[in-house]
Amino acid sequence: MKIRVWCLLVTAFISGSIAAQRPAGMGGRPGSGQQMNMGHFYGKVVDSKTNKGIDGATVQLLGSRFDTVTRKAKDVALATVLTQGNGDFSLENLPVFGKFTLRVTAINYTDYSNPISFNLKRPAEGDGGGDPSQRMQQMLSMVDKDLGNIKLEPSETNLANVTVTSTAKQFFEMGVDRKIFNVDKNIVSTGQTATEVMKQIPSVNVDIDGNVTLRNASPQLFVDGRPTTLTLDQIPADIIEKVELITNPSAKYDASSGGGGILNIILKKNKKAGYNGGIRAGIDSRGRLNGGGDLNYREGKINFTLAGMYGGRKSKSTSFTDRQNLSSDGAFIHQEINGVSKGRFYFIRPGLDYFIDNRNTLSANFSIANGRFDNDQPQRIDSSFAGVLSNYNQITSVSSFNFNNFGGQLGFRHNFEKDGHNITADVNYNSSTNGNNAVLNTYTYFPGSSTQVKQPALQNTYGDGYNRFWTVQADYENPITENSKLEAGVRAAIRNFGSNNQQYRFDTTAGDYVFNALASNRYTFNDQVYAAYLTYSFKLGTRWNYQLGIRAESSNYTGKLLDRDTSFKVDFPVNLFPTAFVTYKLSNAQDLQLNYTRKVNRPSFFQLTPIVDYNDPQNLNVGNAGLKPEFTDVLEFNYNNAYAKGANFLASAYFRYASNLITRYQYQDINLQTGDSAVYNTYANASNSSTYGLELTNRNTVLKIWDLSLNLNLYNAKINTGNLKDAGTSNEQFSWFAKMNNNFKLPKGYSIQFSGNYQAKTVLPPNADGGGRRGGNRGGGPGFGEINAGTAQGYIKPRYSFDMAVKKDWTWKGGNSASVTLSVNDIFRTELYKVHSESAFMIQDSQRRRDPQVVKLNFSYRFGKFDASLFKRKNNKADQGGGMDMMGN
Template structure:
């Protein structure tokens, strides 16, 4: 770690020295440039008058001027870098702007001097403001050809919740009972601020999120392991001058308690930020299982299981850091994130065993008490350099994360005959596990515009992940702890090195982007107790070099100013993760066991999309036709325990008729889909966004003695509706309502189907104190219907089950925004210096 930091700092100072050296003998020329934007919308103002007056003792004299371009840009050169100027900006319908400006460094023969004045916001004249009766706001979902951007501020149902609550409300995104996210029925890569994270979604407070970006078919710029797309969570950042903050507090049921405080201090060349959050929730989860077992095609017995689990989860997080603006083109950011999590679960299971004639054979009762905790840290160092050439930029960053966790479970199984007598001896097992790991990511990106339309982008990335864990399963049936074969001690090291290049340009009316990414990946797993090793390496030899190359092609045709077409293609990879490959057996549910398959190989996907995007007054429409073809598809496979497997798990409190689920490589899978998203605004107060995704899936999975092939159609729909009251009454004015409903139809899997599910969320928010404060009341899963279920239909068993971890919840959250622009932590320097860092 020290060597890497030393190398980066050396490169930085070498770059600065080199930059100064190559310009040492050039004659200095001064250039001031910037952009004039609307103070409310942020859009550039066309034809604004720019005048630059030289400040001198003899009075002001005109040094240069121009009208802004269509996007609001202006640039005035051939200026004396040693002088100071008065900038005057006038535009029809806006207040006049007058301010003193100067170059960030004076010309002393060092070469060209250029200062970016940033985005200068123009405020509308009062007489024009008085004529406005309808105030528009940007939609919650902004649709683009290559991505969708979801504004979390507009999503009031997730206020006071976590990132999981945010994801539930985003079109095209589904969240299962365990908090796993799917994008078009595939697991996407989750990024935070464009980088991998060790945090799970329930560890990120919703109130810390500014927006979420959905990229369904990522280009070569993104990690090739994004077969299911990319979901990028952008955290809130505040760089306003002075001291600004956001405070939240919430309470609800079951057992919900939340609180958070974010502070930001911007002064001179520093921007300090810190935020702390606490999130606690509880609830009782339930599950039911109904199974019929077969032997040689005939029913052998029946089994039912009913579970109830009381859960409590709490997270404490702290994030702090500083931005240091060396000058208006160089910025260094250093930040750290700390998260502490604690969970307790008390589960009770009732098990019913029946003969083939449906007569009671015996009953089982299982109690499982679990306590777990973890501590996770993440440090990030970023450096960004903006060149004098507009749009040219170099960025580099280092992310280092480390974590520790502890997990203890006490399991007791008892068995009784129908008459109440003992069927078998009690079975008591203690599971004790510890783990620790660290991740290092180093990335450098360079953007170089080539004229009006062309752009070259390149980058390199290295990712190293180390993980070690020890799991001890102890049988206490005899009073003396006996270590079971289930115990394990393992570690792994994962490494991915990548480089990419993309080029963007236009040929006539058709825009294009072509890219290529190359990745070398290696996974080394080691079962220390058994000295067994597993993993993969790609490419391992020249013959499979193609498996490390991932091209992307995007073609765009603008039909009119409001209509656009795009056709794109990408090739991606899905590498089996540690839990897919680790042969460790999870026995938390004695009838439904899980384990990994160390023989898994990566899955490769070719993905095609055809997009049509149309915007119109009051709304927009996005239609997508997509097709995915995957080879060596990583999929789940379930079967009953063999006699040999049960013997290996003896005394581990498992049932001899348990189902063991693992993973296999299917031959191939094809997905055909149509996704339609509409955004419609009706009047000034109501808008709704329906999304429908239709998909046909065909799985080709033929094992040595079993054909798991399956195919079928599924669809899902989601609608979000918002209504905001505008009234003279202080009670009703600025009262917002939101309703979100979703439905997922049954979906085929290799051995059966997932069951349909649906849910509804409702919320209302009242803004007051000039929009600086608000109170939100939200009810998630109003119908208490959101649960995960599946049907497995095989030669050996038929199983129908459902389970749920989260239940209907209600919470009330108070939010307060505050700030003081003239707050000063340090004594102000003469001349200010903040002018060149305007937002």
Template sequence: MIYGLKPIALLSFLVFLSVCSYGQEIRLHGKVVDANDKTALEFANVALLNPSDSSLVTGGMTDINGGFDFNASEGQYIFRVGFIGFLEFFESVNLGDKKNFNFGTISLAPDAQNLDEVVVEGVTSMFESDIDKRTYNVENSIVAEGATASQLLSTLPSIQVDEEGGITMRGSGNILIYINGRPSNLSGDDAESILSQFPANSIKSVELITNPSSRYDATGVGGIINIVLKKNENLGFNGQVNASIGTREKYQAGINLNYGTEKANFYASYNWQNRWQRENGFGNRSTSLPDFSPTLEQVQDGYEKEKTNLIRAGVDYSVTENSTLGVYFQGNFDDEVEYAQIDQDNLSLTGSLDSSFVRINNELSKSSNYEGGINYTWNVDTLGQKLYTSFSYAYDDRSQVEFYDQEFFTSEGASDPSKMLTQINDRPRTSTLFVAQLDYEKPIGKNGSIETGLKSTLGNWLWSQQFSQGDESNQFVPTPVDTLTDSYDFTQNVYAAYFTFKNKAGKFGYQLGLRGELTDQLGETVRKNESIPDNYFNLFPSTFFSYTLAPENELTLNYTRRISRPRIWDLAPIYRVRDQYNLSIGNPYLKPEFTDSYEFGYMKGWERYLLNATVYHRFSTDVETRITTLTDDNVAIQSRENADTRASTGFELINQIQISNNFDATLTGNFFYSKINASNVEGRDLSNENFSWTLSLLGNILVPKWFSVQVQGNYRGPIILPQGQIEPQATLTVGMRKDLFNNKATISLNVSDIFNTRKFKITTEDPRFTQYREFQRESRIGTLSFTYRFGGFKEKGAERSRREGGDDMGDDF
């Protein structure tokens, strides 16, 4: 590990070197922000007026960071800052004979009076685009009411969620999932089972970061999805309650409370889910293995019943005018019952029945996840210099027991008791996750800024399994099976440091960044008494360039390098028994996958139309992929291997159209070519390539004074695998919403997957077998939801706009 300390020391030196001051040469400059949440206000109007008649002398507009910079002659002026929907700020100034003036930060307060007097009905856009991410304000999502976080993600453009829990963005997997900007250690067999523990009504927004810069974790070659949970920050006591009921026993309820003062904001929420969901599947496998029927046909029918309780509470306290201390706690509790009946028929060449099995699966699981954290933000000055630090700790505990009863039937349908099986699989799991980080931001010169920081992510996962089987030899009393019983203890610690510099010269902007990450991990097995260490240090550069052709008309070019570290369920060398014909196992020797990502984009905005086009290319090495091997005993074993390379080249086009004040639509198309080279795996040439595409439409229609309608549809083309492909899929969801009681309440109705087409289908081809499999969780669901909001909703600092810091030049009005 010593070899990695020098690069870390170098990056740490850059971190502390960055606090040095730099000279500034400006004329009139400052920054305009929202007084409530301190976000920058782009396109705010900044002007100097003639005191005698209030005529305009000179001025300008704020940039994307809320900054302004312009020249003016000596004299007496009225300084005015304005923005639609906010109270204007005025100040009498005397420029005198000074050459440089700093107005500091101008905080504009929302004009609540005007908003009350003038009510403009129109659709509310869900989509916002920024230089490094896209944000979907899912509070406005009608089609996701009453759904889970996983189901919510599947409604968003660029994202696909398959029925096995796999999440892809722009056709690429290995997505990093954040909850409130932090990784999560919630337990589950896949991302879908983890995300299902969060109801969609607890989510405020979803951020898609397709090509993250060096300030983000380098993990996640396909990008980052950050799920932001709701947290109100209004003054006084206020909140909301919500409840929903769905077809076939799906219930959800929640409450969000907030109490805000000028010094502190207290918030708490509770969300409850009780969902019953059907599951069914079908599979067909053909083989030429001797002594076995050439065709195996499987039909699965079952259900999952899940109860979740999500509790969140916290406080943000203003220690001083410029610093805030935050403390939070979160508890997530999950209780699941799963049942499945699997009918397996062995068929002859003519299609007649040779023999069959009937397998009954019952699964009981419970999990508890606790997370707490503290953060501190210090706004060093009014120019944007800021220090942020946070610490969080999470503990997860999961118990899971699976019970299997299997019967054998002859071709005549007679039961053979000698081939009966009774199995019990006990799979307890625990994990801990500690995250500590320190971030520093400082403006440099007129348009520049630096960001730098340190971060440690320390995780441990302990997965165990005791598999027992009862048959005729032990009087059907389940006895532990050594080859299927094991424990895997995995520790992974990642230490990171980063530095970015951002600047703008005229129409040209750029951001350069470098991140270093030292990974120290160890996997240990009990049965074979193996210790598998892996330590490595990597640098991850990032570059972002932009050129403004005109207002709302911009070209962008960027490059990043990223990593995908294998996850615990990919590594654990423990056999998971689906049935006697299908097993899966992790690979503790998996190597990390590295990706170089390139993007070239063009953005053009008109009054009612926004065009965002991106050409991208990704090249990955040591690609983690699933491989299925058929043994001589006709058992299919799915494992993970590192394929040599994968290349993806594509074109994404986002069209956001404001057809009228009452109708908008976002149409997203992604067209890409993928090629995977897996000729290195098991001495077989498993390379594959194809052209595919995804299409997504999100439309919002408002019927004034009545209700609003939302329509969401998407299509995903085939996704290639070394041994076949995941087949295409299409869905359509429709919802409607109406506000009640002077907009204090909302009632909504939606139907997801109207045509019941959301099925996961996969085709696998191998010299030893051909397999087709499909699986579907219940997706055509009708949901009725109700939300009621209460309290004053008085905004912080709404009394007046104000100026903080900067030079003393006069009196504000």
């Protein structure tokens, strides 16, 4: 009797010690006490014909768990692992009581499923010869069970004639509130940047300078769901997994997107157990080198990722501009620029996930980017009066620009017991600094002569700046019932920006460079946005789904002009922004959705500041401190039909109305520096604008080897400028653009991608500058003679281009692979950016071409092993909130 009591006490102690550490949610019924999580199943998965072990089979243990919401028991995955190379598997830290189901699956084998249990029994009193240690050993052996060889039957498919169906994700997927484009297999953009990736995305337009518009408006750029100070040309294409296109963001996202939507770039982050990685290298026809690599390692509670890239750049551009002044002098100006930009940049992104336990995860991600670019832009400007050449300018423009960017994110996620019930909190910090210098010398000559009209204008510009961006955010999600869910969150975003640009002009009297105060500026500003949101989603019946939301936002700007010792502050009060999404399911493959949101576009510091930019004496730039916020109402109707396997059709009709539209505006006044008449480019609130359109997207497998994606966007854009002096009453343009993407899977590992796009004549986006100033003068500002067009009076002429790539893949036993990609952009040399603009002061046409027919050769090699023996965690709640984690968290 004493021996029996002693055994029970020891067993109870072990049970209590282990149960105190057990994953929450592994218990049975309420009030049933603590479970004993000391069970261990192990065995081997083999081929029933050959008895050889099967590598990489998925072994899953299912058990019953009590749901406190439905008050019913439900099956959940208690542990999931992959078999080792010899077929061995091990499932540990399992409940010892109850009945379970063992499920095993493997490619080309029939699924296996069988009930199992530990079948605990009290040792017979006479067993063990009265030795208590032997009795204890017998009890422990009952919870350490060898399942032996589990034999899988090969599937009946004739493997000699089998047609392999790819398990890779489709290029296009439709989410609840977003379109998802899986671009990790996009070969046209291999070895390039996110700018080239965006050219392959339906609905998105990319101009010659990499400026992106979404349905004729400027979207916000997110990385991994959070705003970033990185630009598209600073993000390597090879580390992008997918792009989420959110054309009408819900209340969960910033209302300050201004109706332009969100482009959310999701970076690659492999969470499979074991290690894997890759290296990449490439060169293009201009001798630009690029290289990079990535590494992922996961063991136990740690998941570590590291990615990096180096890119060289040599960009060539040509442009010309013809402008006729409508003033009394009637001057005609012709400008030609031939630019070359050389440089390099690198990008490093380490990341770490720490799975504290099955309910709590701590994440840290960082990014470091650095680059330098040197630009050489010789220019010639001819000035004519009454058709007779009066003089011409020869301009030497040499500039350099460098940047450093650091980003960090700390995130915490807690999963409650109920599936889908969680809270997340994260802090994001992005900091960028930059420096630039430019030398701009202008020599004016008489026609056909080397005699100078006047002394040359020599100027040097030096500058630097910083941009620091903090966001603090917390989100809560609670599926109240099976058919309803509540989401709420708060967010604070704080941006600090500083700029210091100093210009020096050569003074012939002093014989030295003299500081030019009118063309120099130093300023800082602080931008703060505070927000809170609440959304409620629910189902009615089996077909209707609803999501209602409300978001509250307030913001303020504080700016200071350091040289003038003046400051200004603009407060924008709290505004409410409602959102509504209604979805009706026609069938399992078809659904309809109607959604509405309200957005705001608050004027930025640059649009508000009264600083005059004198770099171009004939075209001055200045802000407007009287600007009001622009409010936009967006309505969208979607029809989605997954009409065949791998095929999808999406139709979207949309309408966007903006009041107090912030747009470029021109007026004529005196240049305070020269005393001459000049055109001032500023911003103003136009009465309103409206855009409506229809977008059609279709993806289909035309042939077994050919996937085709087509996108057509028809829209009408109208800007009402009747309230602005000398701007006309309105500017309206019907337009359309189309994209196609062909992917061919050929024998022996070859694949071909051929893509193209066409943009018809269209109105300039409301906040464009008419010609794009990013390309050549990113360090020193606009050069002499560079002209900005007021968008209320301009349009972009039609343009089109085609890209192509060929790829060869090799795959070896063990999972290692390699590929070589040969690509060429703008293969027919048709990418030509033409802009026409006119106002009461001038008529202007400009044309630019940049980097046509560049050939790129890239090589990549991937390695790694997803081996379940490399980790010991067997719980799987951290990532899925109670769902199945195929990697055995």
